[in-house]
Every structure is written in C-alpha cells, then in structure tokens.
Amino acid sequence: MSTKPTQPQIKITRSSTDDLLVLLSGNWRLGAETPLVDDIRGRVESEPGIKRITFDSDKLNHWDSSLLTFVIKVRDLCKLKKIRVNISGLPKGAQKLLALATAVPEKKDTRSEEVRESFLFRVGQDTIDFFRTAGEMLTFIGEASASLGRFLIGKAHFRRSDLTLTLQECGAQALPIVSLISLLVGLILAFIGAVQLKMFGAEIYVANLVAVSMVRVMGAVMTGIIMAGRTGAAFAAQLGTMETNEEIDALKTLGISPMDFLVLPRMLGLTLMMPFLCLYANLMGILGGLIVGMGMLNIGFMQYYNQTKGAVTLTDFGIGLFHGIVFGVLVALAGCLRGMQCGRSASAVGDAATSAVVTGIVSIILATAIITVMCNVLGI
C-alpha cells in the first residue's frame, strides 16, 4: 500500500435527509493546509433540514492537533446552528482528547470582557490614570524622603554591601563610557565653535566656549543621561525582578521597609558618585576642546590652559556640581520608582527598565531648564 503523504481533505455528502457526512482523508498534520470549516458552513446554510453531522475517518492516514481544532471549530459552528455532532466516527484517541478538552468548561467571567471603548471614555480614563501615576510618583518621593530622614537619624537599615556595590557600579565602572562621551562632546563643541569663531579671528575663545558650557551644564547633562541609561535602567531591572520574584513581598512581610533596604542605598550611592563623575566629565570635555584647539587651531597648550582658567569661575563649578547632584537624585528615583511599580512578568521588567530611562532623561532635561532659568533670574 502506498502511504505517500496526501493533503488533508474532506468530502461532504448528504447521507440522509437529516445527516451530513464528513469524510476525512489524507494526512492531517499541523502546518499542512487544512480544509476550511466554511465549506461545511456553506452546506449547512444552503441545505436546510440538517440535524446531525457525522464524521467518517476510515480514509484518514495520520492526525494530530490540526484535526482536533478542525472538529472543535465544526462543533462551535453546530452549536450556533443547533445541529448535533456525532464524533463516534473519529479515531478513538481523538475522541478521548476532545472529551478531555471539554471536561473543564471555559471560564467566561474570569476577566472583564474586552469592550470597545468610546473616545471620550478613553480620554477620561487616561486623565484619571495620569493623575493616579502623578500621585504614585509623589507618594514615592515622599517615602524616599522619609527614608532619607530615617537614615540621617541613624534608623534606616540596609546592607553595607548594597551601598558599596552601587558606589562601585556608579563610580569606577562608569568611568570608561563617561570619558568617551564627554571627550567627544568636548571635541564636537570645539569643532562647531571653531568654525564660527574663525570668521572673527577669535579662535582662542573656543577655550571659553568649551570650558563654560562643559562645566556649567553639558558635563552634568551628559553624565546624567549616561547614568540614566546605565544605572537607572539597571536599578529598575533589579528591583523589578525582585518584585516579580516576590522578594519585595518577603521583605515587607518581615517588616523591613523596601524603601530603606533597597531604594536608599541605591539613591545614596548614585547621588554620592554623580558630582565626582561630573567633575571628571568636565575635565574630559575640556581635554576634548584642547585637542581641537591644539590640533586644528594651532593654539599653544599654555595659552589654552590660561584662557580656560580665566573663563571658568568657581560659581560655574558649583552650578555644574549642583546639576550633577540633582540629576543623581532624579535618575535614582526614576529607576527605583519604575522598578517598584513593576508588574509580575518578564516583559514587565523590560518595560520598567525602558520607562526608567525615559523618565530619567525627561526629568534631567526638565530640571536643566528649571535650573538654568533660576540661575538667570538670580544672576549667577
């Protein structure tokens, strides 16, 4: 006998006035093109008086789940049309599996139905959500401040090793990328400045341009953005995974505040290291400017050095460091907030990390704008 693979096929015949006979043949394998239930639907709809559908599987070679899904679809169709289905013609195994599949009735009320919502409804919902998330954010900031307060009076408990680990991650391990980015930003600023300043023969002011912009804001902003992508996302992923694993619940039920135990060391670590990283980024940026100055504009080293020294004041440094500290707090808060809000799944952890970076960067830019305006008003 030839058992060459044949396509799954059905042949529909009207065996008596009441019955429709479905002849199954061929190899029913997942992935093969299975016959459409629509054929049966067409027959049922065009020929009134059908009371029962029977299957015949004598010509069936091989079957798997594709046959079962087909039969289930036929059954659903028949339920709608109030037709009985007789599956006794199917292979024994298929009958048993079908019986098992229907042993536990489908739960209808497990979830509120997905209903199509009107535009106004969605706008309203989103507005409510917005205020809710804003509220959550404020609560989190409040709790973090309270936790900081407890730390200052020596009542917050966390593991030293968590703090040192954060210090290490936000410090030494961040240096390479901070060096690279700030050096390049310094270079870029110098290049753009040089092209413009050359027109006035004022190339030497490239030094001022680079130094002031790096020290006052750019160093801090670049470091902040790097840390948002690097450390903020890591915080969110760490805390999110802990939330998913019920580890945070385990802390809570032990009466240990996750704020003190997890958020505080991360916030302290990042906030402590940010000013140092900013200083370092400033230096690297100025170095970038120096490279352009010496290499392209033929400014001498001492000349560039003196010009830079004259350009930057201590106030500029202060403002830069202030930026850095603020960004440290913001990035750490964003990372920890998103981590703690994380849902209970792997994709939720990914979302938390993404959201931490976005929140971090947006808040950095907002804070920069606010601080710049404030400095302007105060005249510093």
Added chain:
Amino acid sequence: MDHREPHITVQDLTMAYGDFVLMRDLDFIVNRGDIFIIMGGSGCGKSTLLRAMVGLKSPAQGRVLYQETSFWDTSPRERSRIMRNTGILYQSGALWSSMTLAENVSLPLEEYTDLNPEQIREVVSLKLALVGLAGFEDFYPSEISGGMRKRAALARAMALDPEILFFDEPSAGLDPISAHRLDELILEIRDSLGATVVMVTHELASIFAIGNNSVFLDADTRTMTAVGDPKKLRDESSDPKVRAFLRRGEEG
C-alpha cells in the same frame, strides 16, 4: 481537649483584583496549634487568600482577625508587630537573589534579635540543616535547584521561630522522601514550638497525614464550600466536588 482558642479568624472576606471578584464570603477560624490546609483547584485564589491573610493585599471586603485584633483596621505599628510574628514561605520561594542562603536566613535574625554574629551563624546552620541543606550556606539561590530553593525559603520562614507559619505549596517540587520529611518537620514545629500552621497544598498524602482542619475553595461558585477536618470531609462531605478533590477525582 476543647481548650482551643481562635488564632486567626477570617470574617466575611471578599477578595478581588479590580472588578474581578475571586472569592467571596469566606468565613473560617484557624485555632492555635492547628495545621490548617487551604485546598482548591489551581488558580482558584489560594495564594491570593494567603496574601490577604498575611497583609500583602487588602481585601475588598471583610476582616482578618489575629486573636482579637483586626489586621486591616489596626495601626501600622500593631500590624508590623503581627507580621513579625509570622513566617511565610512563598509559592515561588522568593529568596533574596543577591544574598547567599546563610544571609537570607540570617537577615530576620539580625533584624529582630540581639544575637551576636557567632550565635546567628549557629542558628542559621541549624535551620538549614533542619531542611536538609547543611553545607549550602554560601550558595546563592541561583546556584541551587528549585526544590532546594523551596526548602531554603522554608528555613528562612522558620528563622525567628514565629507563632504562625504560612506555607504556599511547600512540597511542590520535592521528591516523595523529602516531602515526607517536610511533613514530619512541620508536625514537629507545631508540637514543640506550638506554632500555628496555615498551608496551601495539593499533596493529598500530607493533607491527611498532618492537616487537622481545612477549607475548600470552589472556583465555580467563587466561595468556600467546605470547612473541617480533611479526613472527615473525604468520608462524609455532602459536596461531591470536595469528595472528588480529596479522592483524586476517583468516585467512591
């Protein structure tokens, strides 16, 4: 022997996620020294009930009383005092993944006792040995098997010798011999330390071996359909679903 005093009372409890009501009208009493079993089909809300009892999820309605104190109505300070007297084994283990097993077990001790490091180390070794994990002190949770993680989490739950122990499927993932040893351990903790144990489990053998009180949650009617000694329920319950559950679906 009826000097039994209620330890945890669940009154008229309804649990819901948003609009989705999971279980309603739960009413039962866990007596001091009970080994109380929470039974029910998969996904019917047993873990959620535990979360409501230990204070991780506020119920939509109803109260949970610890002796006389209503958990969700009392002050946060009182609440954390109650929580401190409970040990919880989570369904997923929930060991702190950045700490070794020894550190996991010792954190509660460091937090709430005045033991010196040497004494803590001894207690930790004892607890780990009790669950058959002697010598695994310096392993991280990711370096041990799922069943071992369960047992380590059990050691952590017992660290402070709490008055009440909540176990979510302690024997899932354990071989029959370890599961049997676990039953003995739970009995022993109850007898020698006088602890009350509330336990979610599907393991019929251990339900009958150690459980002396139970509640059955039914997913279809969304409420409890039976309460009492599991052995009695198996033989005498009028509810066919409860009998079927306790006989692995075999009629008889």
